[in-house]
Amino acid sequence: MSLLSGFIAIIGPPNVGKSTLLNKFLGQKIAITSPRPQTTRNRILGIYNGDDCQMVFIDTPGIHQTRSLLHKSMVRTAKASLSEVDIILLVVGLEECVHSKELKIILRVLKKAAKPAILAINKIDLIKKEHLLPIIESYSKLYRFDSIIPISALYGDGLETLREEVKKRLSTGPQFFPPEIRTDKSEEFLIAEIIREKIYYETREELPYSSAVVVERLEEDPERNLINVMAVIYVEKASQKGMIIGKNGRMIKKIGTKARIEIERIFSAKVYLGLFVKVEKKWSSDTRSLRRLGY
Ligand SMILES: Nc1nc2c(ncn2[C@@H]2O[C@H](COP(=O)(O)OP(=O)(O)OP(=O)(O)O)[C@@H](O)[C@H]2O)c(=O)[nH]1
Ligand SMILES: [Mg+2]
Secondary structure, three states, rough: OOEEEEEEEOOOOOOOOOOOOOHHHHOOOOOOOOOHHHHHOOOEEEEOOOOOOHHHHHEEEOOOOOOOOHHHHHHHHHHHHHHHEEEEEEEOOOOOHHHHHHHHHHHHHHHHHHHOOOEEEHHHHHHOHHHHHHHHOOOOOOHHOOOOOOEOOOOOOOOHHHHHHHHOOOEEOOOOOOOOOOEOOOOOHHHHHHHHHHHHOOOOOHHHHHOOOEEEEEEEEOOOEEEEEEEEEEEEEEHHHHHHOHHHHHHHHHHHHHHHHHHHHHHOOOEEEEEEEEEEHHHHHHHHHHHHHOO
């Protein structure tokens, strides 16, 4: 039997639900999500295997206008993903996105890429059905999308239709990855991201944006079904180190416990998680630090 396959970039403004969509498509958490913009910082592959198809999705950081070196590198990553795919899946929010600056930038790169483009209007669970039609209409005036599908990535509405729309545009091709492979990212990356996600949820203001996480050691003991992890949270200033640790170490304990519980669930193993905080001065605006931290 011949196989349909292809690469699909999931792009869009920040915080519209790109990573939520990737996870829901795969039925498995591959990318972290949060209510704050700029959660995703890297390009993350997620592979979906159907009976007769393989879809390789690429989740990307939200495209936006920025001066920060870290965010510039994120936007570059997102734009670069367009050159390596067959189909572009643009995810947007509801009416607040239609005339946004971000969308203008994105439509420009979309035009330049000149590839099949599907628009997914996300978070439709938040509005009444009768308000949807005018939103679809305003989006359809902006660009000649090959297809426009309203969805709720969180609740799964419209995802079957969206999957079919993607499938229609795949071509006969090779199986790019063996079926047991779900992502191109390492266990170390996934664990570091889970810790980073907890920081996004538990801390305030600039702290999530000044934090980066690196897993420095990961040892598995299959006999005892145990994983031993040592990870470092990098922040930019000494005062931020204090905030991450919290009074009597309460904050770091909370982040560590929440991360550990989730890592245990994902890997079905007991986890020892050692968390350390280090200051790497202004890492988010230093090219060398950015590279070292994986951005
Ligand atoms: N109500 C509702 N919320 C959603 C839906 N999809 C995502 N969200 C929420 O929107 C927020 C952002 O979701 P993410 O998946 O992190 O968004 P993203 O586009 O990957 O964001 P960045 O990586 O920062 O660009 C989270 O709080 C999600 O729970 C949806 O269909 N309905
Ligand atoms: Mg994301």
